[in-house]
Amino acid sequence: MDTTLRPTTAGGTGGTLAPRTNAPSPLLPARPTTPADGTSASAPAAPQVTAAPLRAGGSVAQLDGGLQDQVARAQQALDYLDRVSTQLETLKGELTAKLAGTRNGARLQLEAQVRQLTKTLASRRQDGGASIDSNLNYSAAPAVQRFRIRGLDIASLRKSAPQTLSFSVGSVGGPQMSVNIDPDQSNQDIARALDRALAPMGVRARLDDKGELVFLASESDWPAIKDSIGVSGRGRVTTEEVPANLAPDRWTVNADTGNADALRQSLREVVQALERVHRSQVAASDALAAASAQVAEAETPAPNVTLAADDFAKAAASTDYESLLALTSALVGVSRDRVLALLGLR
Structure with missing residues (x-):
């Protein structure tokens, strides 16, 4: 329950409980009203005191x-x-x-x-x-760029096995991830091993529908990745975008x-x-x-009555003038119907 106990002027006699879109309903400051005889309230203003807001979470918002x-x-x-x-x-x-x-x-x-x-x-x-x-093709996940690395295909990897390759993405001397290629590995095993090694650097490896090795990166990251992939013993490698169908x-x-x-x-x-x-x-x-x-189904979270009551009790426990003024000002004009409407959010 996101409420703030706020003071108002000593002559204020009104209050309102107004909902906010996508947020718990706060207790707003009391608004001065015009007396029944039509004259304006002229009592001197009391010191403005702002109480700490009651706690609430913003996960639903x-x-x-x-x-x-x-x-x-x-x-x-x-x-x-x-x-x-x-x-x-x-x-x-x-x-x-x-x-x-x-x-x-x-x-x-x-x-x-x-x-x-x-x-x-x-x-x-x-x-x-x-x-x-x-x-x-549509996907709820961000679109990816498919590409190949020149000289790094299934045939060349199998021909050079056993071997250990270390990959880096970014500046020279950056983090490196290694992968072992063994002669007894299947093509799918090789792709999975490369995928595990490259995944922490934002690059994935797959076999396409023709059984060829293809790499993937987020389109938003592609400009920074395409010219910064390094392989041990080869330095910076050349990447080639897979053309659209x-x-x-x-x-x-x-x-x-x-x-x-x-x-x-x-x-x-x-x-x-x-x-x-x-x-x-x-x-x-x-x-x-x-x-x-x-x-459409998302609702404003139910107020946490326990936390609200605790915070309210702490504020009410103080008997100094400023605290009492803040409490009474916040509650002026809060009718039974408004309290019931607030509790109805539970």
Whole structure:
């Protein structure tokens, strides 16, 4: 129960109990009122004394803030995915019509749509709520950057086994983590060993769907990581970003030159991207619904009556004028109905 016992002027005769959004209801200072005869109270003001506030926790307020952030990120992701989906659907129709020969002379329009999609994809990090990766997959966790380390792949690691590698991320002389690569380890075992060694430095290791070694880092940390990875005996290594599956800037959309195969490949990429976008829309919608439900159900925490009573008793135990003035001023105007309303929060 977050209450503060506050003094007021000696002539004050009113008080109020006002709720705050996302916070326990405080006892506000008494407000001077106008006497019944319409004249203003003119008693001299008493010394202002501020009592220590009663104790309360802010965990629920912090929780609400976190939930609100989740809602905002999911909503931003959905808005971005809707925009991408609309552009992909338009491109799908244009490419299909182009291949079917039912729409001729639309090359400039098609190229303009491709440029628009390229621009939208380039704005993903700013507009996607930090939850959509380069392949348009949604995750409640921050988006990651996938990359490879030149010369550090499963084949070369197995060929050089047994060996011990030490990794560092950051300035020379920084913390190093070592990993042992043995000949009898499976590819998955090697990836797990690398992952355990690199995880404390903000880098993870995985096998992709082709069984190749790939590394991951948070997109927000990537600029600081990409040029600062060191491996024992090799010094600074070269990192290479794994390109996104959807790359419209590399498409050939002009079938007038007879390159219909390029158009078909572009159409396949659009269809696959649409499937990923639709899955991401479902995931983001589910996350938004779950977070919104928690926000709606979050209630102001029940006042801790025991702590409030203890603090009140300590303040009331003092018989000096200032303490009594603070107590009586805080309680003036607090009616039975208001007390019952406050207790109803329990």
